[in-house]
Each structure stands twice: as C-alpha cells, then as structure tokens.
Amino acid sequence: MRKVKAGRPSLTGTSEHSPRVSARVPADLHALLHDRADREGKRPSEVIRDALDEYLRAS
Template sequence: MRSEKDYEALAAWAESDEALQLGPDTKIDRGSTEGRARVRAMLEEAAGGRAGLERALGGRPPLDPSARPGEHSPARKVRLPKDMNDALAARARAEGRRVSDVIRAALAEYLSNQKAS
C-alpha cells in the first residue's frame, strides 16, 4: 500500500521531465516500453487493478478477461418495440441487473440452444 507521501512524489514526478527513482536499484525512463509498463503497473495497483484503472480513466473494462489493454469489446445496436423495451427494463430492475447484462444472457442462451445451420 502506498502512502500519501508516495502519491505526492508520483504526482510531482508526473509533472516533471525527470526519471523516477523507486528504490536503490530501480529507475524508470518514461519514454521506454519497460518504463511505460512499470508506470501502468503502479497505476493499476493504486486503482485496485486493471478494471479500476480503466474506470478511473473513463473507459469501460472489456467483457473478455483475456482482452489486451486498450482492446474494446464489440458493440451492437438493436431497435426494440416500446413494449419489449419496457419489459426488458422491468426485468433488469427486478433482477438487479443492467439491461445489457440481461440481453447478453438471453442471447447466449438462445445461441447455445440453436443448432448450427
């Protein structure tokens, strides 16, 4: 767990052009691939993991846990009749789920029950 002093030091470094000294044998060059990976690892730790960092950065975590950082889940749009949309919203509320979660579960069940053509 990092202290408030650690976060202040990281903030000061982030606003400078200096390399960050983490310990007696650790030096990060922000311009290198390794440096960026180490900085991202520190940010993920501070945010409580990859999903927490994605939320903090304003993005959504991917639906696929094996997705690479920055890889987005495909999105589909569908138009629904009002009565179906209302029933969907009511079902999601009743189950304490998001509408998108109900749709994904229903689609997964439908696809698993259909025979390949």
C-alpha cells in the same frame, strides 16, 4: 503511477476489445427489458447478453 485506460472494461477479462451490438426494439419490449433488469438487479445490457447467449447456444 498507474496509467488508466478510458472506457468500459473488457467483457473478456483481458485488454481485448468487446464489440458493441445495437438493435432497435418496440416500446413494449423495451419496458419488459427494464422491468426484468430491475427485478434481477442487473443492467439491461446484462439481461440482453444473457438472453442472446442462451438463445444462440441453444440452436
């Protein structure tokens, strides 16, 4: 029998822990995030990861 781990799968593709980042945003930015996620067929967390990755790698 296979043992199932609790929680979300790792973003690294291994069993390594994926750290969580949290931030508060204004209501209008929250609405824009969810609108964008709906348009792209993604979860808001995916939109945030993509945007953060692009922003930080551009510097």
